[in-house]
Amino acid sequence: MNTGKVNYFDLVYQVVREIPKGRVTSYGAIAHYLGLKSGARMVGYAMNAAHAMPDVPAQRVVNRQGLLTGKHHFESPTRMQELLIADGINVENDQVQDFEKVFWDPGKELGV
DNA sequence: AAATTGACCAGTG
DNA sequence: TCACTGGCCAATT
Numbered sequence: 001m002n003t004g005k006v007n008y009f010d011l012v013y014q015v016v017r018e019i020p021k022g023r024v025t026s027y028g029a030i031a032h033y034l035g036l037k038s039g040a041r042m043v044g045y046a047m048n049a050a051h052a053m054p055d056v057p058a059q060r061v062v063n064r065q066g067l068l069t070g071k072h073h074f075e076s077p078t079r080m081q082e083l084l085i086a087d088g089i090n091v092e093n094d095q096v097q098d099f100e101k102v103f104w105d106p107g108k109e110l111g112v
Numbered sequence: 113a114a115a116t117t118g119a120c121c122a123g124t125g
Numbered sequence: 126t127c128a129c130t131g132g133c134c135a136a137t138t
Contacts, residue, residue: 008134008135009134009135026120026121027119027120027121028120028121028122031120031121031133032121036133036134039120039121039132039133039134040120040121040122040133041118041119041120041121041132041133041134042120042133042134042135043119043120044118044119044120045118045119045120045133045134045135045136046119046134046135047119048118048119048135048136049135049136050119058119061119062119063119063120063121064120064121064122068119069119069120070119071119072119073119
């Protein structure tokens with residue numbers, strides 16, 4: 001048992017690491033999978049500290065619109081887009097193309 | 113020590 | 126149909 005506080009950050013990192021190459025997901029999808037219905041903000045904030053975590057492909061996590069909102073938090077504003085393109089994801093104007101096609105739902109793929 | 117911000121989403125008018 | 130508010134946790138100043 002820990003101090004009685006749940007490490008939401010770790011839970012988010014675990015899910016993000018499970019995102020397969022060539023796929024992307026949204027903050028709300030992860031939040032909903034973890035049971036954080038309105039906790040999408042927490043997922044985003046958890047990613048803020050993701051830079052301190054290895055193997056956390058935060059570039060594969062975008063907002064509900066498929067926009068690379070957090071690109072500015074990467075080493076370079078264009079780093080996120082480059083990483084996504086390297087995964088085989090088409091990105092234009094900081095926006096993921098065919099977002100619904102490359103969308104990876106943890107609650108669906110992982111089987112709830 | 114308190115107040116504000118921050119990589120958001122869903123619901124209501 | 127579009128626009129706005131609320132809600133959640135943690136870190137920073």
